[in-house]
Amino acid sequence: MRELITQTWAWWFSGAMIASIMFFLLYFGQSFGFSSNLRTICAAAGLGKKTKFFDFNWKAQTWNIVFLIGSIIGGYIASQFLSQGGPVDISAATINDLSKLGIAAPESLQPNELFGLEAVFSLKGFLILAFGGLMVGFGSRYAGGCTSGHAISGLSNLQFPSLIAVIGFFIGGLAMTYLIMPLIF
Amino acid sequence: MKFIKFLLLGIVFGIVMAKSEAISWFRIQEMFRFQAFHMYGIIGTAVTLGVIGVALIKKFNIRDFHGNPITFFPKDKSIARYLIGGTIFGLGWALSGACPGPMVVNIGYGFLSMIVVFFFAIVGTYLYGVFMKKLPH
Numbered sequence: 616m617r618e619l620i621t622q623t624w625a626w627w628f629s630g631a632m633i634a635s636i637m638f639f640l641l642y643f644g645q646s647f648g649f650s651s652n653l654r655t656i657c658a659a660a661g662l663g664k665k666t667k668f669f670d671f672n673w674k675a676q677t678w679n680i681v682f683l684i685g686s687i688i689g690g691y692i693a694s695q696f697l698s699q700g701g702p703v704d705i706s707a708a709t710i711n712d713l714s715k716l717g718i719a720a721p722e723s724l725q726p727n728e729l730f731g732l733e734a735v736f737s738l739k740g741f742l743i744l745a746f747g748g749l750m751v752g753f754g755s756r757y758a759g760g761c762t763s764g765h766a767i768s769g770l771s772n773l774q775f776p777s778l779i780a781v782i783g784f785f786i787g788g789l790a791m792t793y794l795i796m797p798l799i800f
Numbered sequence: 801m802k803f804i805k806f807l808l809l810g811i812v813f814g815i816v817m818a819k820s821e822a823i824s825w826f827r828i829q830e831m832f833r834f835q836a837f838h839m840y841g842i843i844g845t846a847v848t849l850g851v852i853g854v855a856l857i858k859k860f861n862i863r864d865f866h867g868n869p870i871t872f873f874p875k876d877k878s879i880a881r882y883l884i885g886g887t888i889f890g891l892g893w894a895l896s897g898a899c900p901g902p903m904v905v906n907i908g909y910g911f912l913s914m915i916v917v918f919f920f921a922i923v924g925t926y927l928y929g930v931f932m933k934k935l936p937h
Contacts, residue, residue: 624816634845639809657925662926686908689815690823705826758882758885771854791892
């Protein structure tokens with residue numbers, strides 16, 4: 616039993632749980648879209664005084680900020696009580712490809728070369744994290760949603776714009792993986 | 801108290817994302833290199849069940865717990881904003897290995913360097929708000 620919990624959870628279980636979360640949010644009168652929180656945080660920080668995009672009734676989005684806080688707690692529970700801290704069991708092909716970029720085989724969930732303290736406090740490492748975040752935040756709002764809003768909620772509703780956005784996610788992801796990362800890593 | 805259900809849903813979301821390793825930079829790389837089914841299985845299962853469920857909600861006019869009809873707001877018609885915005889998002893997703901949800905799950909998990917990524921995601925959203933009028937939509 617304990618093994619069942621501490622090992623990697625199956626894709627079908629995870630997928631079914633994510634769909635359930637989306638349906639619970641719909642049942643509670645809301646919709647599943649995580650990146651909206653970034654706009655809400657800007658509005659709550661008072662940026663709506665100068666920029667109209669952040670001048671809206673952000674308090675109506677409190678439920679989503681509470682969901683965000685829950686996600687942080689969930690991550691903490693998973694690491695403290697439900698994991699053994701083993702490496703991610705990715706395919707040998709990926710390990711081989713990443714080694715050519717100077718990323719060693721996994722020792723935990725994240726590569727030390729990118730998320731270790733040494734990386735964060737180096738100029739290059741900091742810039743990688745900063746630009747990564749910057750593009751996610753800029754792109755998700757430009758596209759009107761992220762993985763949860765477009766790939767999950769939007770595709771579930773068979774929305775054509777979400778399909779375009781997801782195609783964009785992959786154009787960008789493939790360009791970064793195959794063209795840009797070999798240049799900057 | 802009315803927010804407790806959202807806190808619980810968030811906790812479940814965080815646990816599921818962490819335990820299925822969807823918050824891992826390695827898993828995102830594996831996905832963009834088409835070297836495993838795992839991430840496609842997660843997203844594919846969620847979307848398949850989502851399509852069925854949303855169709856049922858519409859067919860039977862299922863209401864939410866307030867008694868209001870569950871409505872879906874269609875997104876604005878456009879190609880440019882979704883394609884360009886989506887591509888920029890994808891560049892960042894592959895580089896940082898996290899979309900906004902997994903960023904904060906990672907922070908809870910103990911990968912505190914994700915605070916940098918999340919902070920700059922907020923800055924990115926702010927920059928969009930400042931320059932949105934000048935961008936093609």
